Amino acid sequence: MIAFLGGALASFGFFFLPVIEIKPNRLASGLPVGLLEIPGDLRYLLLFLLALTPVMLAFMSDRNRRGWALVTVGNLIIILTLYLPALAGNAYLIGAEALFEAGTRISNPRILSSAAIAVGLAGGGIVLFAGLLDLERSGASRLVRGLAGAVGALVVVLMLAGGTLDVYSIMVEYHSRGETLALRFLEHIVFVLVALVAGLIVGIALGLWASRDAKAEDAILYTVGIIQTIPSLALFGILLVPLARLGDSHFLSMARDWLLLAAIALAAALVLRRLHARLPERARQFALIAVFILALIPLSLLAVLIIAFGFEVVLTVLTTAELASMRSVTFLALVLFPVFVWAGKRFDLERMLPHFQRVHFLPLLVAVLGALILLAQGAGKLLGNSELAELTIRDFGVSGIGTAPAIIALTLYSLLPLVRNTYAGLKNIDPAIIDSGKGMGFTAAQSFFRIELPLAFPVIMAGVRNAAISLVGIAAVASIIGAGALGDFILLGVNSTSIDQILLGAVPAVLLAVIMDAGLKLLEGLLTSPGIRQA
Amino acid sequence: MIEFKDVIKEYPNGFRAVDNLNLTVHDGEICVLIGPSGCGKTTALRMVNRLIDVTRGEILIDGQPNDEFEPEILRRQIGYAIQQIGLLPHMTIRDNVAIVPRLLDWDEDRIRQRVDLLLDMVGIDPSIHGDKYPRQLSGGQQQRVGVARALGADPPLMLMDEPFGAVDPITRAILQEEFLQIQQEVSKTIIFVTHDIDEAIYMGDRIALLRAGRLVQYDSPDDLLAKPRDDFVREFVGADRSLKRLHLISVKDSMINNVPRCAQGASLDELAQCMDEHRANNVFIIDENSGKLLGWAERSAVESGAAPEEVINYAPTSIAVAEDATAREALSVLLSHSFDLTPVIDANGILTGGVSIQRLQDLVEAPGIHAAAQRERGQ
Ligand SMILES: Nc1ncnc2c1ncn2[C@@H]1O[C@H](COP(=O)(O)OP(=O)(O)O)[C@@H](O)[C@H]1O
Numbered sequence: 083m084i085a086f087l088g089g090a091l092a093s094f095g096f097f098f099l100p101v102i103e104i105k106p107n108r109l110a111s112g113l114p115v116g117l118l119e120i121p122g123d124l125r126y127l128l129l130f131l132l133a134l135t136p137v138m139l140a141f142m143s144d145r146n147r148r149g150w151a152l153v154t155v156g157n158l159i160i161i162l163t164l165y166l167p168a169l170a171g172n173a174y175l176i177g178a179e180a181l182f183e184a185g186t187r188i189s190n191p192r193i194l195s196s197a198a199i200a201v202g203l204a205g206g207g208i209v210l211f212a213g214l215l216d217l218e219r220s221g222a223s224r225l226v227r228g229l230a231g232a233v234g235a236l237v238v239v240l241m242l243a244g245g246t247l248d249v250y251s252i253m254v255e256y257h258s259r260g261e262t263l264a265l266r267f268l269e270h271i272v273f274v275l276v277a278l279v280a281g282l283i284v285g286i287a288l289g290l291w292a293s294r295d296a297k298a299e300d301a302i303l304y305t306v307g308i309i310q311t312i313p314s315l316a317l318f319g320i321l322l323v324p325l326a327r328l329g330d331s332h333f334l335s336m337a338r339d340w341l342l343l344a345a346i347a348l349a350a351a352l353v354l355r356r357l358h359a360r361l362p363e364r365a366r367q368f369a370l371i372a373v374f375i376l377a378l379i380p381l382s383l384l385a386v387l388i389i390a391f392g393f394e395v396v397l398t399v400l401t402t403a404e405l406a407s408m409r410s411v412t413f414l415a416l417v418l419f420p421v422f423v424w425a426g427k428r429f430d431l432e433r434m435l436p437h438f439q440r441v442h443f444l445p446l447l448v449a450v451l452g453a454l455i456l457l458a459q460g461a462g463k464l465l466g467n468s469e470l471a472e473l474t475i476r477d478f479g480v481s482g483i484g485t486a487p488a489i490i491a492l493t494l495y496s497l498l499p500l501v502r503n504t505y506a507g508l509k510n511i512d513p514a515i516i517d518s519g520k521g522m523g524f525t526a527a528q529s530f531f532r533i534e535l536p537l538a539f540p541v542i543m544a545g546v547r548n549a550a551i552s553l554v555g556i557a558a559v560a561s562i563i564g565a566g567a568l569g570d571f572i573l574l575g576v577n578s579t580s581i582d583q584i585l586l587g588a589v590p591a592v593l594l595a596v597i598m599d600a601g602l603k604l605l606e607g608l609l610t611s612p613g614i615r616q617a
Numbered sequence: 618m619i620e621f622k623d624v625i626k627e628y629p630n631g632f633r634a635v636d637n638l639n640l641t642v643h644d645g646e647i648c649v650l651i652g653p654s655g656c657g658k659t660t661a662l663r664m665v666n667r668l669i670d671v672t673r674g675e676i677l678i679d680g681q682p683n684d685e686f687e688p689e690i691l692r693r694q695i696g697y698a699i700q701q702i703g704l705l706p707h708m709t710i711r712d713n714v715a716i717v718p719r720l721l722d723w724d725e726d727r728i729r730q731r732v733d734l735l736l737d738m739v740g741i742d743p744s745i746h747g748d749k750y751p752r753q754l755s756g757g758q759q760q761r762v763g764v765a766r767a768l769g770a771d772p773p774l775m776l777m778d779e780p781f782g783a784v785d786p787i788t789r790a791i792l793q794e795e796f797l798q799i800q801q802e803v804s805k806t807i808i809f810v811t812h813d814i815d816e817a818i819y820m821g822d823r824i825a826l827l828r829a830g831r832l833v834q835y836d837s838p839d840d841l842l843a844k845p846r847d848d849f850v851r852e853f854v855g856a857d858r859s860l861k862r863l864h865l866i867s868v869k870d871s872m873i874n875n876v877p878r879c880a881q882g883a884s885l886d887e888l889a890q891c892m893d894e895h896r897a898n899n900v901f902i903i904d905e906n907s908g909k910l911l912g913w914a915e916r917s918a919v920e921s922g923a924a925p926e927e928v929i930n931y932a933p934t935s936i937a938v939a940e941d942a943t944a945r946e947a948l949s950v951l952l953s954h955s956f957d958l959t960p961v962i963d964a965n966g967i968l969t970g971g972v973s974i975q976r977l978q979d980l981v982e983a984p985g986i987h988a989a990a991q992r993e994r995g996q
């Protein structure tokens with residue numbers, strides 16, 4: 083029945099809708115051509131007839147044979163839907179001068195895929211899917227089904243690589259801007275990954291905190307919820323002003339300001355601790371949230387610095403020609419490896435966790451970091467290093483436009499699904515399981531890493547996938563503040579009403595989202611214990 | 618040995634869940650904490666391994682206050698089993714049982730051996746179920762694994778909070794019996810929480826009855842039934858406490874040897890004379906050589922003058938109880954026949970004695986003479 087729908091859809095498309103538009107250049111509007119209008123060659127009719135066959139095949143009774151027939155037809159529809167119009171398009175373009183009015187500028191002529199191609203691909207996909215469903219029911223193995231399903235996509239990839247489809251406008255665009263595309267794509271990936279990792283660290287910490295501390299629970303969940311409701315464009319804009327000022331300040335003055343803020347937060351925390359017991363319930367809640375926000379300011383400033391700095395490093399390593407060479411990567415790895423090992427040993431997470439679980443860790447952290455900055459400042463003075471004093475935060479990659487606000491905004495956006503899912507995952511664990519673990523002698527950290535995290539893992543991963551996919555989308559908006567990434571193409575395309583450019587940005591973004599989702603799902607499957615996997 | 622010394626627990630809201638508890642649990646004993654819901658059993662139990670802090674007083678383990686240990690170190694040396702079992706669902710059965718040994722850094726070979734031994738002990742075949750996950754086992758099997766896990770690192774002490782509370786009555790009875798057998802072998806010092814008086818009587822060497830955080834009575838099961846301290850205890854153990862006591866006494870302890878019996882082939886006169894001697898209304902017929910119980914004869918039949926062969930009813934086993942049965946079973950047989958006493962036979966079917974209603978009455982009324990009976994029953 084599904085196959086029937088797919089076949090009907092595809093043949094309807096080929097019959098009624100234009101397959102391609104022929105365009106003389108990027109900007110001019112094109113001439114629409116339908117499948118049955120393509121003159122001279124009967125093979126185009128073949129596609130139409132092919133699309134009709136599933137309508138008949140749908141009534142076959144032998145499941146296995148019907149499955150294979152549908153898979154074959156589905157794959158063929160997909161391949162031919164892309165291939166035949168390209169062939170026809172090529173023929174048109176050879177005689178392009180004759181097609182258009184005299185005086186039309188012809189540069190990089192191309193064919194724009196039109197509605198029928200989309201409908202044809204969808205129809206072919208549905209037929210293929212129906213076939214795979216039949217095969218699954220008749221007991222074909224996973225591998226066989228995977229291969230059967232991938233044949234069409236594989237041929238399309240081969241055709242793409244071999245240049246057969248170069249006549250499509252998106253490919254023309256790709257060929258003229260391929261190198262920037264690669265860079266923007268890379269930027270996009272790095273954006274999403276950096277924000278995801280930063281969001282993961284902050285999100286899991288906040289989720290853990292919310293699940294442990296009834297007092298902070300509402301404040302945390304409410305805050306991340308509110309962040310999510312700010313339109314992305316507005317959030318980028320909001321970050322513009324403070325970050326621009328931040329970027330212009332000198333390192334030393336910045337350090338001074340930061341210390342001041344930290345001291346205020348620390349003092350407030352200490353005062354609250356003193357008064358805590360004496361305050362009425364309401365006021366206690368209020369004071370707690372106030373101190374929380376006060377402490378958050380210096381902390382998030384520091385996070386901005388670290389994340390932006392880390393991003394600069396990552397992007398430099400990935401995009402600089404010298405660094406990309408095999409030798410320097412190896413060198414880098416050799417240098418970094420012992421550092422990571424050392425850091426891993428030094429900061430035994432399991433042992434550190436109990437401290438993080440206390441609310442008091444905030445002021446403590448603020449104090450420690452303040453001391454560190456003071457030290458750095460003192461060292462700079464001692465060494466008579468005036469460069470340190472001249473340093474602005476912009477040297478660390480922080481400014482109102484560009485990567486810093488993009489990364490920060492993306493990190494903030496990733497928080498809601500991450501915090502919410504971590505919180506829900508941890509809260510939903512049967513308390514008896516945690517109690518029995520505690521009763522057997524697990525320490526708090528062991529309980530977290532060996533019981534709670536593994537049990538909450540599938541739920542957290544669902545949040546990660548959710549965050550990753552939405553980040554791919556929001557990262558495209560980031561180019562508005564000059565951050566780069568795939569949004570550049572989309573913006574350009576919108577400005578010049580060039581659908582090719584929009585597609586050039588959008589298609590890789592969609593692919594990226596699909597691939598990340600599949601990859602994370604695979605990871606989730608591999609790392610989830612069979613004892614808690616959904617059947 | 619575990620000692621509660623003037624232990625008080627006040628929750629932060631001011632509620633006093635345990636009030637001045639003094640209690641000593643001796644080595645190798647099962648001490649059952651029982652009482653109505655909310656009386657502080659769980660609170661008392663969880664203070665031993667410091668899952669809950671004591672407000673005042675102290676708890677000594679082998680003479681040492683339990684707050685002298687790091688909580689985690691202490692807990693690894695005390696077995697812990699709870700009603701909800703709390704098996705870790707993401708770990709296999711083997712890994713679950715291996716948790717405490719792993720926390721104690723045993724080497725893997727030793728852990729493997731220990732785990733398989735324990736699973737065998739609780740009746741779970743490690744080669745079939747060892748690599749399964751908890752959700753693949755039935756409730757009863759999970760409870761067994763929970764017990765095996767509590768025994769994991771061979772701790773001298775065990776805390777069990779309604780460990781068999783979540784299974785059906787039949788499975789529970791089986792688990793109770795099996796656990797007593799295991800206890801025979803391992804002889805742990807156990808605090809066992811339950812709200813089921815029958816379980817307490819069956820499992821406990823001593824029973825501590827709590828009410829609103831206070832210890833009302835701490836006695837052997839038999840003494841608790843025989844000498845309830847006040848109306849609360851009397852009501853809690855139930856109106857059928859006499860029957861329950863009979864459950865604690867074995868036939869062997871309650872039977873008399875003086876039973877009217879005649880060899881097969883005795884004359885009617887001999888039968889009548891035997892009954893007269895015992896002032897009984899029936900006489901049991903045994904095999905002359907082996908002494909096996911064969912049947913019985915009624916006074917009315919004997920006096921009717923029928924042939925000797927016709928007055929004897931042959932049905933040796935259904936009218937008798939075994940020596941290792943409880944007095945309660947003897948009573949049950951007694952009630953279903955109109956005998957003066959229930960004949961008792963040994964493993965070979967030989968008539969060794971009898972239990973009369975008079976005798977049972979004496980036993981139930983005599984306070985605590987058979988405190989030791991329950992111990993013997995277990996052996
Ligand atoms: N964390 C707590 N705060 C306040 N009261 C508690 C707390 N935990 C238990 N209680 C109260 O203490 C009493 C004893 O609880 P518990 O020891 O669990 O009883 P039980 O005998 O049923 O095991 C109950 O009335 C219970 O409501």
Ligand SMILES: [Mg+2]
Nearest residue numbers: 658659660778
């Ligand atoms: Mg309880």
